[in-house]
Amino acid sequence: MTETATTSAFKPPTRFAVPGRIAVSNRAAALWQTATLTEIRRETPAVATFRFAVPGWAGHLPGQHLMLRLTAGDGYTAQRHYSLASPPDDAGNIELTLDHVEGGEVSGWFHTEARPGDEVQVRGPLSGFFAWPGDRPALLIGAGSGVVPLMSMIRHHRARGLDVALRLLVSARGPEELIYAAEYGAETTAVFTRRAPAGVPVGRLSATHVAPLLTERPLGGWEAYVCGSNAFAEHASRLLVEAGQPVDRIRIERFG
Secondary structure, eight states: OOOOOOTTOOOOOTTTEETTEEOOOHHHHHOOEEEEEEEEEEEETTEEEEEEEOTTOOOOOTTOEEEEEEEOTTSOEEEEEEEOOSOTTSTTEEEEEEEOOTTOHHHHHHHHTOOTTOEEEEEEEEOSTTOOOSSSOEEEEEEGGGGHHHHHHHHHHHHHTOOSOEEEEEEESSGGGOTTGGGOOTTEEEEESSOOOTTOOBOOOOHHHHHHHHHTOOTTOOEEEEEEEHHHHHHHHHHHHHTTOOGGGEEEEEEO
16 A cells, blocks of 8 residues: 555654554653753744754654643743654754744744743654654645644655655745755755745646646655645645545645
8 A cells, every 4th residue: 555665664663653554652742841942043034943852752753743831930831732843863852943923922932032951841742643654655745834744754754765755845935934945855846925036936836736746646656744724735635636636645734
């Protein structure tokens, strides 16, 4: 049913691996751990990546997310779900890439107050539905910060030197808002909806982007992963189905 990579194939930890699907260890996901901020990297004017040291992190699969908890001096707490941007092999470290959401309690703190050495609490990994263990061809489609869990998949693919096919279609308003712009390679096609470099067309993700990938699908076909706003997820999923992608092989993670 799926096409497996060769000798460099990733074999997921047994606590995650269940025939036909991905399961998550409830024990690991239930424990709060201290995460120490070690690095902040600017990705775009409104987006930054935050790297944490988490010595007890049990590992994760690309596409999974975690719960993060901030606690104020008066005991007030705020919790948010965030996708993991880092690959599984980055032992003892995790990375989150966060938008600076206007009025956002947690994202606002990270973008205006957080400094290396600060500590937060995390638990996870959570959810196996959107996880990609690297064992089947993956067609990734994301917009804005929806590219974050997809970048974990790309980084995993590169770190393991996987031979299994992987493609990414990523949508952004313009080049300055393209998250991880310096990391993309031949596997990626960027779609710009408002501003684009000279010679690059401007417009929404369309059938002209999706259909060729479905026409030249790899052996076994694609497992499609779509992540973005509600509107984008619906639009991208419709394009996939119209191009012939089986509905039961489209995994969607949406927000907003």
